[in-house]
Amino acid sequence: MDILFDAHNHPLLDTVYDERLLTAADNFIAAAFKLPRASGCFPPCGFQASGHVYNCITCQYDSCEFPLVCPVKNITVMENNRTQTRCDVPFPLPYEMEVVWFAEEIRTQQVDQFEEVTVGIDRLYSIPSAGLRHQGTYQCEIYSDQRSLVRLYYHLIGFCTGGR
Template sequence: MSATSALWRLCVSLLFSTSLSCYQCLDDLNLGLRLCWGHMLTEQGIRNVGACFRKLDRIFNNNERVIEAGRVGKGYDKQLKELLEAEILPMAEEFDKKENDETVYEERLQTAADNFIAAASKLPRVSGCFPPCGFQSAGAVFNCVTCHYDSCEFPLDCPVKEMNAKENKRIQMWCNVPFHLPVDMEVIWRFAEEVNTQQVDQFNEVTAGMDRLYSIPSTSLQHQGTYQCEIYSGRRSIVRLYFYLAVTPQVVEGHSELQEIFDLSLLPGGRLVPSPPPLPHLLLLLLLPSPLLLTACITALLLLLFLSLGILYRSLKTRQSSPPEQVDEDEDL
């Protein structure tokens, strides 16, 4: 490498020393030197390579459309490089060791950027990241500003999911996640009795293997607590899920049923269902018999009673006063 070439590379490196860029990630520095060698400033009529690289930075690196088009899935960054080279290489070969006005550079570089955006946008997109937790390598996308793949950057621990079960009932917990899991995964279930926690040191291992389902055939009070499901791949932890199980005793369950029945008998506000309202006073008076009619009925009943007693008295008196019957002696003889 000649001293002149080394000096050019040093100058170009200083131009981009403040930050990384999509152009640097995807294109060769020598190709950019060949492209910008003959960049001429219109007003001054002088050759200025630095102005050419600043133009490249504005059109490719500070262009959100270029950055978004470059957000492809893992492995497709090589195709991004090929697409950019397909636009820049013909220009570099055409402009190499030739002077061209800066307006020509502006027009040709802008066209190259538009062509790159159209082609890169057709590359497969990743499904993205699934919040709120877990190490999701499959969701990483390429960032041409940093020249790296951006991970989902979610915490390893998922929020606690609360569950309720009645005593002596069956309960199941599934260690499922919305993102893809590796084939060689291992599942470890742990349990922290009675407490609702995510502190790892409070858990004791229960099972280990491939089963993502944890089932309790008949729950009891000793099953109350937090269950942790951790998924591994190799030696790396992918995600940790938490389930807090609250167990309701049968006695409390019976009381709850009685309380529900009692609540159903109450109106909103805690008042008992009222009895039908009393009839109006006027309506009650209309339904009752009048005092005159009531007096007449009682008088008639009393008269009937006195008449009955008089007839009965006369009948008894008549029997007592009548003479005894004479016996016919002839008939007896």
């Protein structure tokens, strides 16, 4: 039988040492599960492939589980001024992507009510001289491999004349 000594130079039997080691390991695991996990997820919306985290308990990848659709952002514009909206997200996007811009005259997020305005890779949508006819909701949708990653909505309001 082996005899070990604890920090106070008292003899320990193997079984006592094994029990203490197992208890310490269990305590460490319990404490580690309480720590916040680092993730690549950025709220509030969008499919974020880089945010997938491997879950050791379920042995599978967990996604960010955010909705595809982002909340509407109101933008107040000055009449006859350039207005720009940018299809930006706080998470990394794939290099191969397509951006589709849509417009509708009312405040809505109903996809079937929008008319396609432009398709390409440009995430910036610009109106050179905004007027009442530009009032409404603009949607940009980013695709990669024919899969929608995010839908952003901008509602243009105001159209102040700037004191003229």
